[in-house]
Amino acid sequence: MAGRLSSLTLFIALTGCAQVHSGGMLDPAGPVAQVQRDHFLIVVALVAIVIVPVFLALPWILWRYRLSRKSTDYKPDWDFDRRIEWVIWGVPVLVVAVLAAVLWINVHRIDPYRPLALQGVPQGAPPLPVQAVGLDWKWLFIYPEQGIATVDELVVPAGRDIAFDLTADGPMMSFYVPRLGGQIYAMAGMRTQLHLAADAPGGFRGLNTQYNGVDFHRQSFRVRALPPREFAAWAARARSAPPLDVARYAKLVEPSVTARPLVFGRVEPDLFAKVIGKYEGGSAPHHMAQAAR
Numbered sequence: 001m002a003g004r005l006s007s008l009t010l011f012i013a014l015t016g017c018a019q020v021h022s023g024g025m026l027d028p029a030g031p032v033a034q035v036q037r038d039h040f041l042i043v044v045a046l047v048a049i050v051i052v053p054v055f056l057a058l059p060w061i062l063w064r065y066r067l068s069r070k071s072t073d074y075k076p077d078w079d080f081d082r083r084i085e086w087v088i089w090g091v092p093v094l095v096v097a098v099l100a101a102v103l104w105i106n107v108h109r110i111d112p113y114r115p116l117a118l119q120g121v122p123q124g125a126p127p128l129p130v131q132a133v134g135l136d137w138k139w140l141f142i143y144p145e146q147g148i149a150t151v152d153e154l155v156v157p158a159g160r161d162i163a164f165d166l167t168a169d170g171p172m173m174s175f176y177v178p179r180l181g182g183q184i185y186a187m188a189g190m191r192t193q194l195h196l197a198a199d200a201p202g203g204f205r206g207l208n209t210q211y212n213g214v215d216f217h218r219q220s221f222r223v224r225a226l227p228p229r230e231f232a233a234w235a236a237r238a239r240s241a242p243p244l245d246v247a248r249y250a251k252l253v254e255p256s257v258t259a260r261p262l263v264f265g266r267v268e269p270d271l272f273a274k275v276i277g278k279y280e281g282g283s284a285p286h287h288m289a290q291a292a293r
Contacts, residue, residue, distance in 0.1 A: 025178045029204060029225075030197050031118065032110045032181030039106045046095050046102075112184055112194040116161045127161035127195065130154070131272040134166070134173035134186040134208060136255035137219040142267055146235040149244050149271075151252065152221040153261035157231040158201045164194040169253050169275050174210035177223055183209065189279030198225035218257045241265035 028034040131142040142149045156162050166175055166186040176183040180196045204223040244264035
């Protein structure tokens with residue numbers, strides 16, 4: 001019976017690891033997620049240098065110095081050993097120093113406010129701007145260059161830097177696409193930035209990782225990375241969808257969950273700036289009504 005339970009536990013653990021690996025941060029699909037995955041593994045290895053000896057030594061010490069043992073050496077004059085002190089204090093200091101250096105290097109490599117240097121892309125090539133607005137309990141994505149918008153579906157061209165501007169029209173939220181990297185907060189009245197890219201066409205999962213109410217667990221979206229020509233064709237088709245005007249946005253901002261992704265063929269001009277402006281001393285309806293005139 002014990003053997004069956006052990007086999008079942010091992011199977012469940014391996015299944016869980018496989019699911020995490022196939023759809024999470026351990027299976028990167030972009031340069032930012034690649035750096036974050038490598039950084040995570042380095043941190044695990046460095047911390048293991050401290051943790052593993054402790055877990056190995058603790059049972060040995062408990063056994064060696066157990067109360068029932070009668071033959072333990074007694075050294076009443078022993079009080080200091082320079083070699084042991086160097087190991088006890090030197091190894092953690094060295095680990096912390098290496099962790100700090102690695103963190104400094106990787107943070108600057110994937111600075112969310114800095115455009116990505118992608119292989120095969122000419123230096124200075126403009127990224128695709130996308131404005132993301134966190135709503136209760138959905139994500140609105142605005143494409144300023146294409147003049148379109150989507151809800152709970154992010155479509156991007158593969159192999160191109162995507163420059164996100166993020167804010168929230170409600171409580172604070174956290175934008176995260178595990179296989180592309182990132183995880184950055186979106187806050188009402190504030191604008192944060194993030195650069196991500198997908199190495200190749202594919203589908204990924206995005207979500208909000210900041211708890212914001214009863215339907216927090218349903219605030220996820222799908223990401224589709226398309227070849228550049230297919231992305232252009234998708235954007236052209238999207239322009240035939242209904243527009244996102246003031247009335248539709250007012251309905252959209254109400255706490256709710258969409259049954260399926262939405263597409264809007266036109267967007268209220270400067271909608272992203274107006275969403276931020278709502279929290280700069282004015283009320284939402286007032287600002288949106290002014291924008292509609």
